[in-house]
Amino acid sequence: MSDNVIVGAIAQPEPGHRLAELYADKPVQRILCYTDSVRDVQLNNVAAFGVGLLRDLTERNAPFHTDFRLDLVQRHGNGHASDKLTAELLGKYDQVWFFGIQPCDLPEQDQPENELTGPEVAALRAWMDAGGGVLVTGDHSNPKPPGADPALDELLNLGRAIAHRVPRAGELRVWEGLPDSSIEFSHNTHQPDDRGSDINNPIPMDADHHPQQLILKRYLPSGRPHSLFSGKRGPITVFPDHMHEGQLRIPDSYPAEVWPSGPFGQPKPEIVARGTDKRNGSVYGVVSTYDGHAAGVGRIVADSTWHHYFNINLFGFLTEPAVAAKLGEYYVNLALWLAPPRARQQARARMLWWLVNHPVVRMAFGNPAADVGRTALGLLASVTNPATAHDLAWPLPTATDLPAELALGGQLVAYWQELNSTADTVPSPAELIDRGLRAAAEEHAAKLRESLARTENLSESIESGLRLTAS
Template sequence: MNDNRADTSVLAEPRVIRVLVVTDGEASFDRADFGLATLVDVLEEPVLPWARVEVTKAHRERNLPALSAEITLFRFDGHDLSRYDQVWLFGVARGNRPSLEEAELRALAEFMDGGGGVFATGDHEDLGVSLCGGVPRVRSMRKWHWPQPGPNGEPVAPSIDGPARHDTLSEGHDPLFQLNDQSDDVPQVVTPRMYATSDSPRWAHQSYPHPLLCGPRGPIRVLPDHPHEGECYVPEDLGATFSFAGYEVTEYPGGIAPEVVAWSTIRSRPAERDPRKGRLDARTFGAVGAYDGHRAGVGRVAVDATWHHFFNVNLVGDPTVPRDPVKSVGFAASDSGRAAYEEIKSYYRNLVVWLAGPGAQEDLWWRAVWAARWHHRVSMDLRPGSLGSPDLAELLRIGAEVREVLATTVTRADATQWAGRFGVGAVDAALWEALRPSLDPWLPRSGEEQPGHLPNLVASMLPELVLDAVLGAVVHAVAAEFPEPTEQARERAGGVEWPGVVGPAVARALEAVSGQVARTDEVLRSVGVTLATVRAAGG
């Protein structure tokens, strides 16, 4: 039996996420080595029952058949950006190409301030600066300028050569290090930033990667490798402001800073191991950066050290080495390569979901919940007699089942964030803000305990407890409202105000969790007192 099977006839239409991908220079959307066809295939592949991605391909250059773009000679001020949920920028051209004009920067800034998501990447030195180097937030989350600092003091990007280059090539199957090792089935290993909901000892809390690096089997720890990457970083100045054609932009509203959420680590090697590029010094640098603009009422931004994490040549092989059984097919050459590629594809999809605006994410949440309600594992395990007033044990039982079902299409990070924002928050926004320090691992920590922050050991257990209770309550409420998988149920569900339907059930679940937490805390404190007494007596 297919464990992902649900009654598809009753599922809601997927939420369409519209992505505008813009590139320039020598990049294309075809199957060439510097093409983005493989990425577009991954994004548009219908693997999520609750979401569908539509990609519009635009190129800054004149119309050439090889570009395979739907729009050429693209300008941001000549196109209605409100048609899209997010814009992805693959900057290939150097600084000798014309940069975006103020009218274009204004169009992009208004899109970002209006909640639109942006992803941007380039490569070593100034590759990508003409497209990306002037875009607010993007310009200061990644190094774009070379060989001199940028006009606003932006730092210099890493060079293509020399021992300080950002060479992430992993040792492949043949001797020495070669440029086309980037096309084999051995990825680089990256280190994701890990987050926790409490300051308790590491043995007592659960840790989570950033949502961008949350994979189906745990943290995503691999990316394609390349011999000269760029770098993501966190700027020191968060107070910069800009004016584009009369539009005033605050780069980081409220002083909310971006983060580096994954690092690449370079191992040193002697010159004789790489005859072409020479000696390499060890270092660590930012591979992926993220800015959660939703906390400030603007769009989110993500940046990556290099577009070689996305180009055909790094994924499906190098067409110039047809006789090499590995490098000619890339990650498809082995089971380990295919497993790594699945992790990398999860990163691409995570970018789409995380960059979506709050409204789109709420749509995704309810569609995912609706799909989980009709999944055979959940629908068969629901007990009709308990739909009206399930106790906490029943909520947790079903909630754990729902969590496992969601895990096939929803990352652990998304499920946790959505259950908090749209589950708990649907009941009481103030309650969610009070509980958030104990439930949201990605909330920046001030170093001080905040109102609602629970004792460390109890807090370490709370996220999974609340997540399962909320998921159980939501699905019980949906099942009570829609007991049969009919066409009428599907049509009526499209117009339902979901917070009103599930709110009372979630409120009762949170009351039950509160009581359980209080009892657990009391027991733990009692045990602590007993242990302290015994220790004192023994001393």
């Protein structure tokens, strides 16, 4: 059964209806792929370094509650630094995915602004502080080109020019020094094929249908991976491979002026997926995340290489639909996770509206809130992954002991009560979510207090019972 059959038509109130404010239009996530290589990085399905397959897998696998649109902007598309990052350009997008090639400024080669300028960094900082999401990538290092700043390392990372000054995100990758592209000092995640191909060669290894297997961080108590790698049919453990990836970095310190704090503390980046070097068994970070939403700023994902997104590393999976489907899920998860809070709230409101109007859930109303939530979670399992469902049940950036079925059920009951109300005023989706979570929290606390009351004198009861059985 397809997701469209399960989702069905989403009921929309008539314009001017008292419930019209609760209906949420499907948000569209606008994603800017930003590059500095006019020749290599193209928005098509043919070029080796193209991102056409990435675009197709992301847009075609969009869930029922959010759509995606990927655009590509070339920094030097109309001449050197002709298309810089400005507040106006950034204002058109919710996310920026950096796919840079150039290593540094090269004034002697008439390339003085390969790197982001001060005004660009300032515009990015303001945009990111307002919730804009960033994917930052690069690749291995190459020898420093002639004319580069003598103070720079002799090895410079591909992609360094447009990424190393991105606020916060630039600190999450190694931009100078090793690893390089040599066999001795590279990071090789190529999965060996069944023909005995040399894993140190890009072809056929990059373009084959054998993905690398990831080692995922798991979170207690559920044991689930990070939301990026949560799939409808289990964790996403497959990823494109490459013979010389770059390296992630976790900062040594977190000054407050760079890494802000929020009501739940100071969020810090973490590595959530690792890969294995197939030559020596070494383990490297592949993907890291920074949940800026917990501090009121944008989220960040850092990746060891843009080869995880380019056509050349995706071509082989066109004949492996199961792998392609999992990669499509990852790209969708990436776009959803990086979405600004306002877009995530709109998507959440749309999902709640769909659930409260779905025949399966409507039949559960009148039962306890936890039963309503359990019914909704079962329905969600057919159309989304566990992480998205959990995010719907508990939208706050902190852990909770509140059962997911009760948290979600409380919100749906609040919606249902409003759908059956005749009051002149209608709360906003945020107000209903707040009302539902508070009701769920109080119900859970009442049950805990009742359980505590039953067990307070348990020691005395045990002692009395043991005396009785011994007599």
